[in-house]
Amino acid sequence: MPPRLPIRHISSIYSIDSILTLLFVQLRFPARGCHSLPNIQIATKTFAVRKTRQTLARLPGMEKPPGQRRSASSHTAKGVRGVLRPSASILILSPTNQVLLLRRVQTSTSFASAHVFPGGNLSSFHEGGPLNLEAPEAHQDNELYRLAAVRETFEESGIVLACQRDGSGPLHLPSSVIEAGRKEVQASRIRFPDWLATVGGIPDTASLTPFTRWITPLNMPKRFTTQMYLYPLPLSSPSPSHESIMPTPTHDGGIEHTAAAFDDARSWLARARAGEVILFPPQYYLLHLVSELLTGPPPTDVLDTTGYYQAQRDALMAFLRTTPVVGREGGKVHRTAGIPWADKVMSPAVIFTRGADGRVVLGLDKPGPELERSERGGDWERVVLVRFGKGGPREMEVRWREEVVREEREAKL
Template sequence: MNIRLPPSQFHGVYIAKVKGLILCCRAVSHSLLPLFHSPRHHSTIPLSLTRPQTTRQRFPAVTMLSPSERHYSATSPAKTAATKKPPSPVRPSASILLLSPTNQVLLLHRVQSSSSFASAHVFPGGNLSTFHEGELPLLDSLEIHQDSEAYRLAAVRETFEESGILLARRNEGGAGLLDVGSEVLDAGRKEVHANKVKFGEWLSGIGGVADLDNLHPFTRWITPPNMPKRFTTQMYLYMLPLSASTSKRDVIHTPTHDGGLEHTAATFDDARNWLARTQSGEVVLFPPQCYLLHLVAQFMIGPPANGFTGEGHYQRQRDALMEFVKRVPTAEGKHATAAIPWAEKAMSPTVLFVRKGDKRAVLGLDKPGPELKGTRRGGDWERVVLVRFTKEMGPQGVEVRRRDDVLREEREGEKGKRKEKL
């Protein structure tokens, strides 16, 4: 028997015991997950791919939760304590941080009427499908958390379905993306989305093959254990060719929305602009998107100041980014997570505490989730994400900071308050 998979995105409910009381707060660690993607795509995975859960997992600790975080409780404290269950099995999904020829990042704008993450901006991506990607590892196996051909195929397929951009090359080899007419693309996009034809078969029929080699693994995100719907999302970095003019056979497809099913716009913009628009309240980003854009924005700094738009400028940005992605250790600190390459980092956000000043939750990113506990996997100890979750507006004030700086500010704030009382 098959089941229909829901969206690859998630909210997290973090539960903690504070002075004998159980406090609940809902947080987001995916558009996340799906991190990042559209929930409209309901792929199917057989129930036989998961084993029964027999052990209970401990929930991440949370302290100093404010009323705004407790507002996101799915159940009352008493009921939660009495009905705590083992974590739901994770479902595999994939997403792409896609860079344009001028190193801008593609985000999709969700429709306002969407059942989840309404009006948010997300990366293209979605759930793996046994129909399109074939047999998958067991959902409770370690292999389900590893980069693989199935994840890469799903990332390319979902990006095509959601944005119309086909990351494929000619099957006989050669440089450049596959050149396909808009009518063929539009028809194939609808057929693949409706599961009328397997993506690989359709692609082969038009003389193409998915460009899997140019997908660079760039972190994995796992839904926190207290979520009813959980995902393990492989994130990739892909860079479109710098310029179509360098080769008559190199084609760049303009992104388009999916006809209003789940997105109203598909837009490229500088990573720094996306972050600035988030701070101004113009767009809504969830913590994973903000985190990854923060990393990319260090290197993708926009066009040159002199206005000259030569390819060398953008290539140097890409070289610097790839050097960062491949560099180990990944941070100056001595924490064990610094020894984990970006391609292997796995993050399952946890609420560390809520700041007393601006009431923003501080999300830690160093834990990999219960499925990978005891392995060498982990995330990023050096950075945290600050966010204020609201019911009406979604996440507000999302910001990536160094953990040490945030902790120092909190300590200094406490010292200042104590001096005022003296």
Template sequence: MSRASDHTPLKNPPKVTPSPRPSSSVLLISPTNQILLLHRVRTSSSFPSAHVFPGGTLSAKHDGEIPAPDSPLRHEDGEAYRLAAIRETFEESGILLAKNKKTGRLLTELGDKEREEGRKAVHGGKVKFTEWLAEKGGVADTDALIPFTRWITPPNVPKRFTTQMYLYFLPLPTTSSSSSSSSRPSASSLSAETDEVVIPTPTPDGGLEHTAARFLPAAKWLSLARSNRIILFPPQFFLLSLLSPHLGTTLTSATCPIPPRAALAAEREALEEFLAAPSAVGGTPEPSWADACISPVVLGPGQYGDGKGTMTVLRLDQAGEEAGMVGRERRGVREWVVMTRFQKEGPRDVDVKRAGEVFGEGWERGKL
């Protein structure tokens, strides 16, 4: 016979670590190599008031079968993650990353009204995304998504995600302009092909989740975050810092003339070379940017100062406990750390530094 005490609730039951929810995000690169960020509403339950890449959680209705929490595919790139990335980009910015099934080119011939009606219907669950696309003669351009790290929220955070990040390059413009911003088209609406494929200007979702949607060079977004004029969380700041030396270097402000197509293409080639180049820390190879899995480990606040007081340091070398479920080794990156001050409104004074600069030479030798 069981005792009554066997069924008495514990006063302080052990905390159960929530399982991370599958999600996708896209670093969408404009025809002039700028990056799209969305400004989240202040009341959002995730990243309130922050600037984020378009993206969101996977939907079984729209994106197909979602890997179960104990599945080895839960933390791997897959079709459901890719469909979610394209669907969420459409819902949140109005930009449709889909191909015309007949021509194989971007499906940009939809009118503004038709596109917005579809956007609202998909977001409201009135129509399945892939079915709506098929009715318009399109198919999601999942093959063009380039995996660019996975992030798993640390277990000490109550709302957790396992997020597959992707890069997507919108087509380069065919012509360049030396005119000023007052007379030239916006960077996102430039002709991308000789027969006038036009990328629509991104727009927010009417205030449901975002209040603004804008393309800017990666360096400009970082500058705004460093001056605390916008909020960027560590994953967004870190990934933008990787793109900044390569993309948008010839288009530094809204008043700059549009760079020649060859210069824009050279920027993209430089980024592709960076992404493909092998690297190592202390003789240990780093994972590729496509395969890196990062679950930040928080250190501090502690002794790491910058003249403004102590900073919280986030190590990026751990993949997290869940990554071990995939049946193969997943690793983060040892070369870099993110430094910030977590305040009530979000992270402030965010910066990226090499781990060796923060921890000393012992880090590179694997002794820390």
């Protein structure tokens, strides 16, 4: 569960009454997503005590929210080279454990034409802020990152990751309502949580599982500190009376993306190796990890397909919860093995260039310059092999570091 935020961090998201309601909801449902919420009415108390309102209004950060501005998803102010931008992204699993990727527009200033997970920058209008990026706490999972991840997914794909306000389960909305709300949120005419409230929902941030953080290296013109999450959509039930609804992703009309689709993780990787799609190292690496457990559709003789997909999810969640994180028997146990996947921070760094094929070997154990004096770290065991060119990253592989280093050493003998 994410750490509770100081009141100053959420003050610009909601009105004072909304903050009190939010805090009440968090107390009633402290760590459960809407897929498992009890059917209990959430009491939206009216806290009209004047003294309480006056006390809150005097707290730091409770000043009037800034004027409306364009969404951070589509109109981000130009930043100074090297300045970090907080962002969040989600690996969304379909009821058949496929992964959603969006194809970015060719004119994008970051990840142009690449396939990416839905996500984007935190918005001072929607989530509040700004975060103090000099503080280590700014590079940890918290409610601001979760809200941004859910909002950006809605803006970019039209998928609503929300619970019904009465606690009865996931929120399902007609496509016409979704598209109308999407335009309002994209244009920052209404805050995302406030729009959800108008249609009877609350953001399902509790169902997000933290799954690594990525900090862009110093040599890149745009830098991000990106919190990654995993979100499984409800499985299809074998009972017709409990049929789940599979949302259909759509692109955002060409603002940032031109396509949105689910596919098996192994299929995305194969398409990247064949040059059919462009993936960058973070996306390729994470797809590689989940592909080892989400192996695709069941054999034809499997009758309980729901149980099959649930077993895949259980194996993935067990993998994410296991510490120490040692993936290879007999491999070196590095200090980063003691860092859970939820807390791993990776800032890709070149280890060397292979003499055999000229591909770059990227290490993933360093957390980036902002956290170099902390105990944070990433994945020492694995490396990413990649060839960078004008067409984007190509010929990528995720391999064991010790094997790659040994091969290079032997090639020089």
